[in-house]
Amino acid sequence: ARTLPAEPPAQAHVEEVFPFYGEHQAGIVTPAQDRLHFVAFDVITTDRAELAELLQEWTAAAARLTQGKEAGAFGATGGSREAAPDDTGEALGLPPSGLTLTVGFGPSLFDDRFGLAAKRPAALADLPKFPGETLVPEISGGDICVQACAHDPQVAVHAIRNLARIGFGRVSVRYSQLGFGRTSSTSRAQATARNLMGFKDGTNNLKLEDADLLREQLWAAPGDGAAWMAGGSYLVTRKIRMTVETWDRTSLREQEEIFGRDKGEGAPIGKQKEFDPVDLSAMRPDAHVRLAHPSAHGNAHLLRRGYNYVDGSDGLGRLDAGLFFIAYQRDPRTQFVPIQASLAKSDPLNEYIRHVSSGLFACPPGVVDAGDYWGRTLFA
Numbered sequence: 001a002r003t004l005p006a007e008p009p010a011q012a013h014v015e016e017v018f019p020f021y022g023e024h025q026a027g028i029v030t031p032a033q034d035r036l037h038f039v040a041f042d043v044i045t046t047d048r049a050e051l052a053e054l055l056q057e058w059t060a061a062a063a064r065l066t067q068g069k070e071a072g073a074f075g076a077t078g079g080s081r082e083a084a085p086d087d088t089g090e091a092l093g094l095p096p097s098g099l100t101l102t103v104g105f106g107p108s109l110f111d112d113r114f115g116l117a118a119k120r121p122a123a124l125a126d127l128p129k130f131p132g133e134t135l136v137p138e139i140s141g142g143d144i145c146v147q148a149c150a151h152d153p154q155v156a157v158h159a160i161r162n163l164a165r166i167g168f169g170r171v172s173v174r175y176s177q178l179g180f181g182r183t184s185s186t187s188r189a190q191a192t193a194r195n196l197m198g199f200k201d202g203t204n205n206l207k208l209e210d211a212d213l214l215r216e217q218l219w220a221a222p223g224d225g226a227a228w229m230a231g232g233s234y235l236v237t238r239k240i241r242m243t244v245e246t247w248d249r250t251s252l253r254e255q256e257e258i259f260g261r262d263k264g265e266g267a268p269i270g271k272q273k274e275f276d277p278v279d280l281s282a283m284r285p286d287a288h289v290r291l292a293h294p295s296a297h298g299n300a301h302l303l304r305r306g307y308n309y310v311d312g313s314d315g316l317g318r319l320d321a322g323l324f325f326i327a328y329q330r331d332p333r334t335q336f337v338p339i340q341a342s343l344a345k346s347d348p349l350n351e352y353i354r355h356v357s358s359g360l361f362a363c364p365p366g367v368v369d370a371g372d373y374w375g376r377t378l379f380a
């Protein structure tokens with residue numbers, strides 16, 4: 001029998017509303033919701049004022065949407081019948097569903113189009129090329145990203161669709177990704193969910209209860225170099241395709257040795273329970289959790305917040321499935337990069353996975369009140 005921490009019933013989840021205003025953006029330490037719609041935009045206007053104006057319009061819409069309201073004051077049906085409605089309507093009648101919207105700015109926004117080059121944080125350094133990755137440019141990068149998380153996919157999709165509609169003529173969608181089944185817990189009140197390899201994922205994650213570690217490892221601080229990012233965090237996304245058919249023909253012993261944890265309970269090799277402390281010496285030297293462990297990287301942690309994805313099948317009878325990996329951190333140069341460098345070099349999981357897209361974004365601090373907007377500290 002499984003023992004899971006107590007969680008509120010599903011109905012309580014869909015009625016959940018997370019505050020939009022605050023020191024930090026919601027959607028980072030917020031207990032990970034069940035569904036994801038992630039979008040990356042290219043900015044097509046070259047006018048800085050127009051971009052800042054769009055961010056203000058987006059902020060106003062996001063403040064409404066996350067509270068369970070329609071995108072604009074007239075909504076889907078309250079405006080003129082001669083004009084397009086200011087909400088697309090597919091979330092009418094649905095509960096708020098714990099929607100959060102989190103914005104980030106990619107390295108390409110800091111080129112010479114908007115006079116932002118001098119504000120590019122050193123921590124937003126382009127990621128190096130990692131061995132074995134086969135990144136597809138069309139589903140990588142982006143000037144601006146928005147991560148929508150909710151318990152109902154229709155609510156997450158509705159939010160992204162309305163932001164894209166508002167941005168018409170100023171931004172265009174570069175790529176978007178749907179995700180289901182969170183693969184991380186970001187709070188100790190949550191049960192650990194499973195990835196598509198069938199393993200509990202997110203056991204040893206940074207969690208919202210870890211106040212000291214969050215201060216040290218998650219949030220950018222005023223002395224970090226880019227003052228406008230204080231209270232923000234850096235986001236790395238990686239779409240990681242899994243060859244699940246090959247994985248499914250691998251023995252249970254091999255699967256468990258690759259991760260360094262058992263499949264049923266999620267306990268570290270040599271231990272009994274999921275949250276027993278990891279004994280690295282008990283597992284093979286290249287076990288995934290051993291290579292990724294903070295002790296192997298100068299105590300570097302990540303706040304992982306990824307989702308499973310299945311984009312249909314690939315025409316060869318294989319599921320086009322995997323993990324949309326999402327990780328927040330204070331500085332990717334000392335956190336994601338060294339961890340991924342060692343995984344790319346030695347992780348036996350590499351036989352079953354391929355990184356196909358990559359994104360890097362500076363997610364600014366939270367919007368403090370209705371007079372504030374996404375990116376104000378950057379554009380000020």
Ligand SMILES: C=CC1=C(C)c2cc3[nH]c(cc4nc(cc5[nH]c(cc1n2)c(C)c5CCC(=O)O)C(CCC(=O)O)=C4C)c(C)c3C=C
Pocket residue numbers: 195197199200201202203204205238240242259261278288289290292293294302323325336339340343353
């Ligand atoms: C660069 C960072 C990481 C990538 C990329 C990554 C890919 C990846 N991971 C799993 C499954 C699991 N990962 C687990 C632990 C874990 N993974 C990372 C980092 C990356 N993983 C870290 C930092 C950790 C925690 C290590 C520790 O402190 O113990 C686990 C074990 C359970 C857990 O603690 O979350 C699993 C399972 C997959 C399938 C995958 C790519 C598809």
Ligand SMILES: [Fe+2]
Pocket residue numbers: 288292
């Ligand atoms: Fe991992």
